Amino acid sequence: MSEILFQYSKVPPTTWVYLSSLLTIGLYFKFSRVWSVRNLDLIGLILLAPGLLMVEYGLANSDVRVEQGGYIWLFATGVLLMIRLLLDPIMVRRPLLEPNLTAGGMTFLGVSLLIFLLANIVNSKIEPDDLVGVKGAENVQALEAPGPEEEQALATHGPGYPLLHLLPSLSTQALMIEDTAVNPRERDLRRDRVRIATARTMAILSQLAIVAGMVLIGYRHFNNIRTGIAAATLYLLLPYTAQLTGRVDHALPAALLVWAVVLYRRPMLAGIFIGMAIGAIYYPVFLLPLWLGFYWQRGLLRFSVGVALTLVISVASLAFISDSPATFWSQVQQMFGWTSLATEDLQGFWSFGIVDPAFRYPVLVLLGVFCVSLAVWPAQKNLGTLMSCSAAVMLGTQFWHPNGGGLYMAWYLPLILLTVFRPNLEDRVALSVLGEGWFPKRRNNVGGIVQAA
Numbered sequence: 001m002s003e004i005l006f007q008y009s010k011v012p013p014t015t016w017v018y019l020s021s022l023l024t025i026g027l028y029f030k031f032s033r034v035w036s037v038r039n040l041d042l043i044g045l046i047l048l049a050p051g052l053l054m055v056e057y058g059l060a061n062s063d064v065r066v067e068q069g070g071y072i073w074l075f076a077t078g079v080l081l082m083i084r085l086l087l088d089p090i091m092v093r094r095p096l097l098e099p100n101l102t103a104g105g106m107t108f109l110g111v112s113l114l115i116f117l118l119a120n121i122v123n124s125k126i127e128p129d130d131l132v133g134v135k136g137a138e139n140v141q142a143l144e145a146p147g148p149e150e151e152q153a154l155a156t157h158g159p160g161y162p163l164l165h166l167l168p169s170l171s172t173q174a175l176m177i178e179d180t181a182v183n184p185r186e187r188d189l190r191r192d193r194v195r196i197a198t199a200r201t202m203a204i205l206s207q208l209a210i211v212a213g214m215v216l217i218g219y220r221h222f223n224n225i226r227t228g229i230a231a232a233t234l235y236l237l238l239p240y241t242a243q244l245t246g247r248v249d250h251a252l253p254a255a256l257l258v259w260a261v262v263l264y265r266r267p268m269l270a271g272i273f274i275g276m277a278i279g280a281i282y283y284p285v286f287l288l289p290l291w292l293g294f295y296w297q298r299g300l301l302r303f304s305v306g307v308a309l310t311l312v313i314s315v316a317s318l319a320f321i322s323d324s325p326a327t328f329w330s331q332v333q334q335m336f337g338w339t340s341l342a343t344e345d346l347q348g349f350w351s352f353g354i355v356d357p358a359f360r361y362p363v364l365v366l367l368g369v370f371c372v373s374l375a376v377w378p379a380q381k382n383l384g385t386l387m388s389c390s391a392a393v394m395l396g397t398q399f400w401h402p403n404g405g406g407l408y409m410a411w412y413l414p415l416i417l418l419t420v421f422r423p424n425l426e427d428r429v430a431l432s433v434l435g436e437g438w439f440p441k442r443r444n445n446v447g448g449i450v451q452a453a
Contacts, residue, residue: 049239071349074406088388110233120172159337160281167199170246206251213258231417254410267299271306279314282337289375347403383428391415
């Protein structure tokens with residue numbers, strides 16, 4: 001951006017936390033109803049920022065105590081958000097609390113934020129740590145029997161689809177700003193320019209898809225485009241979005257999950273997007289009981305076919321890029337999360353020794369029980385419970401993520417924001433909004449009442 005705007009420099013992350021927090025309060029806080037749930041939601045979202053800054057500061061300065069404190073902060077805040085999401089299905093009264101700015105002003109602010117965030121992706125510099133997963137993925141593909149070093153280098157960015165890890169992470173903001181005119185690794189990065197360009201393109205498209213999907217959900221499913229614009233603008237305001245804008249493994253799954261919600265009235269298409277999310281990062285597999293329960297009375301077969309077809313194609317594609325059966329099997333294990341069960345060489349909360357890494361397994365069991373219970377609870381699932389419980393599941397996966405658990409906020413933040421802004425959606429159930437056949441109808445007439453999309 002400095003080449004276009006004279007003496008432009010990125011806003012440091014700590015400064016952006018203060019600015020975005022003040023903007024969030026000014027735009028969304030309901031001063032006439034101080035103790036409203038909306039205000040408590042805003043406080044919970046703002047509380048994520050200190051933990052993120054502590055983790056980033058600890059990593060940048062090799063300060064283990066600060067990094068450890070950041071992960072603990074993120075886990076504690078995640079527990080509070082989890083309780084909020086689990087209580088959401090019983091919150092029947094949903095008063096319309098619009099932002100303190102007109103729709104035109106919100107649109108202008110959202111578009112401006114989006115342009116600057118995408119410009120940061122284009123002008124991002126590749127750091128040595130950004131290529132760790134790339135080199136690990138290359139080695140795993142090249143070797144018939146990958147060694148522990150190669151497996152670990154890839155596992156730090158996994159689990160998920162192996163080709164996704166051939167793309168580098170993009171550091172759009174650095175906590176510690178260094179005045180360096182020449183990148184010493186420039187010569188080494190020349191051969192990676194195609195992958196870097198691909199990563200930038202995918203990150204930009206993913207962020208655009210998230211924002212467009214949130215606005216479209218407000219327009220089509222909430223019958224209030226201003227609500228969708230408000231949720232999307234708040235997503236762009238969050239410090240997390242500004243700091244990790246270029247992480248494809250964060251943004252791509254978020255975009256797929258948002259668009260699964262956008263297309264929930266098309267069960268097969270929703271299944272395809274859920275299947276792609278599972279193939280990309282594995283963890284959305286925990287969403288299947290919830291979504292199968294939603295489509296149980298109508299649309300179950302179509303949704304299941306969409307998920308199964310996508311996963312079969314994803315696995316089959318690995319056969320074409322594998323040099324040997326051993327490589328293929330290693331990539332399949334990586335795709336379906338087998339490597340995430342290890343208790344050695346962890347990074348993040350479970351690596352500091354405060355809690356024995358073996359306790360990840362009870363956490364995983366609790367998460368599995370919770371996810372299975374969502375197949376039957378709530379008994380009558382509507383679009384509102386689908387969004388809130390999906391956010392709860394993706395938030396729950398952070399508690400046992402072996403590498404960087406708590407940092408992958410994009411997997412649940414858009415869904416949380418949609419839950420915060422949603423109206424009463426009790427009439428958006430599968431029997432009311434889905435057609436009986438494979439070919440969707442524009443709308444259904446149930447009991448003489450035309451149900452909204």
